[in-house]
Amino acid sequence: MDLSQVQAGFAFPSQTISLDAAEVDAYIRAVEDPSPAYRGGGAVVPPLAILALAMRGLTDLLTRHPGSTHASQRLTVLRPVPVGSTVTAELIVRTRSERRGFAALILEARVHNAAGPALEGEMLLMVPLGDGSPANG
């Protein structure tokens, strides 16, 4: 799949993500976040962990597009997601334009769990049209 050629409206396959304690623990250890919100009774999942995992299919794809850059990122938490939840993530290409040899893609991420919408994100990716230099993700 050529990411630089995806068009506005393109939807990546939705993902169901299990945010179990092991997955969350690996994340908070990696980012060394001491927040008690992520531990013990009533623990919730770090919002950026949810977003990172929601982008998993995209990051796999980006390794095949050297020269891509992640230019900006927005994130809005709509409700906390308890550790142990399962969420569904949808990733849609909102706009596509071309600038100086790159496809500028604005992608929208929407994540929900059984309680409803949990998180929204939006990112700007610059993907080279044709050969480019290495990926920055």
Add this chain to the structure above:
Amino acid sequence: MDEPGTIPEVGETLGPLDILVTPERVRAYADAAHDHNPIHLDAAFAATTHFGGPIAHGMLLLAYLARVLGERFGRAWVENGALEARFRGPAMVGTSVRVHGTVRTVIEALDGIQVECAMQCADPSGQTLVQATARVRLHR
């Protein structure tokens, strides 16, 4: 740094958080986020790129920003926080970064106290790597 739950004042500083971006930290993040792009992990590959070496994940830098926000605003950050970030430059693996911020506005609203912060992640020379605006709603 004030305790989570206290009302911030305009001009209050957040952080700083200084972190050395080691290969081990980047590897741990790659495994946790399932993002194994070689630009972050493969020094030989990264040396052939215009960066000249491996760089940290942008999302790892955002996680450091979130850590500072979580330390100040506690559970409110994970319940209703919002972040708008622009990546201005790469954080080279092996260098340190400093994350800090400033409370820009504090507004009393019907549904709580809206706080907006200017956040930054910079390299040791002070060059901005990530510039961000964070918002959080505190309960009275």
